Amino acid sequence: MADIQLKRRTFVKWVAAFPLLAQVSIQQAMGSGWAEVAKNSTDNVYTRLGVKPIINGRGTWTYLSATLELPEVKAAQEAAAQHYVNIFELQVAVGRRLAALTGAESGMITSGAAGAMASATAGCIAGADPDKVWQLPDTTGLKHEVVMVGGRSPFDSAIRLAGGKLVLADSAEQLPNAISANTAMIYTTSSPEQLAKEIAIAKSHNVPILMDAADGIPPIEKLRLFAKMGCDLYTVSGGKGLCGPQCSGVLLGRKDLIDAALANTSPWEGAVCRPMKVGKEEIIGCLAAVEAWFHMDLNALNKEWSTRVQRIASLVGTVPGVETKIYTPETNQYPTLTVSWNEPVWDYTVADCARDLLDGTPSIAVLTDDNPSDVLSRKNIPSKITKGSQPNKLEIVSMTLKPGEEIIVGKRLRQLLSAASGKAKSKPEAG
Structure with a gap:
């Protein structure tokens, strides 16, 4: 019975993700749309200086240049x-x-x-x-x-x-x-x-x-x-x-x-x-x-932001063992996606995944428990929230993603988690 329910949930996830996966394939074949968004990140005023622009799924952090102007x-x-x-x-x-x-x-x-x-x-x-x-x-x-x-x-x-x-x-x-x-x-x-x-x-x-x-x-x-x-x-x-x-x-x-x-x-x-x-x-x-x-429709914005992280959730949710949750924090009140998996079994941590996303092209920043701009972290002095006091989470903040970037993030995250899951399954069982 449990196996039937698992298969049913998997089927539902694939049904939800199929339209997005199809569109990704079409856009890649045509060399336009979301594929063009990714291409543009490799040739701009920053790359000509040797600086990699970032797809920002971390939020309005100052060290990541905070926000895009209206x-x-x-x-x-x-x-x-x-x-x-x-x-x-x-x-x-x-x-x-x-x-x-x-x-x-x-x-x-x-x-x-x-x-x-x-x-x-x-x-x-x-x-x-x-x-x-x-x-x-x-x-x-x-x-x-x-x-x-x-x-x-x-x-x-x-x-x-x-x-x-x-x-x-x-x-x-x-x-x-x-x-x-x-x-x-x-x-x-x-x-x-x-x-x-x-x-x-x-x-x-x-x-x-x-x-x-x-x-x-x-x-x-x-x-x-x-x-x-x-x-x-x-x-x-x-x-x-x-x-x-x-x-x-x-x-x-x-x-x-x-x-x-x-x-x-x-x-x-x-x-x-x-x-x-x-x-x-x-x-x-x-x-x-x-x-x-004072003239904006916040409900419309929240709907747009929610759609972005929902698309990412649909794409990564097709990887067996990956769980997703969308919520709105009390601070930084934007719809935010949490992605989790069995880190010990997969031998692939949140920090590993965040690093791989950041090292890729285009570079993708996500929210985890680290703070690269905290002076105290350079001195190994604990911040107010002691690192390790709560599980590290991989989260994606919707507001700082530009339209179309959620597909790039979802596709890349799905690739990384699929690869990690595959390696875990291929390992011989102990005993």
């Missing part, structure tokens, strides 16, 4: 590049526009979410006083402690660069005891439910709180949600889900704090965040991304 963003940047403009005036005008879009009192475009962290920290420590702005990162005589809810972050160097001294609080419950007369700001990445508690505590102590939602878009409604919650400051990355310029971010919140952040940031000479320069193209491009998102 057409509206490209057009806006091209238009911005045609004129000279006073950056001081531009940031103020963009702040008014961001306020109208989100309900926040004001806003500014930063060099990224980490740039927003630095500007916010400097603003909360020095305010807009020129003498104090010039003094940073020396904080002598200034409130400069920053309470980190949840502990340290890989990005807290942005806070320390501006003169902030970290004070750690594992949870909202520990927050009141962590706040002192020297506290300049509270930093958090908490969920909205937990954030509401932290905002209440911050307000009772008259200390501004910065919500870091770098990868919080989509949905774009979060930009309005945090304003309604009364968050003093909050930031999202421009180069992740927002699909704006990679070297951009959005900082929103109270007008007095945004003004203070601007006073500590480029183009002010002598400001500690002067090196975190944002050009007129990034400013206009990031604003265009925010505006574009």
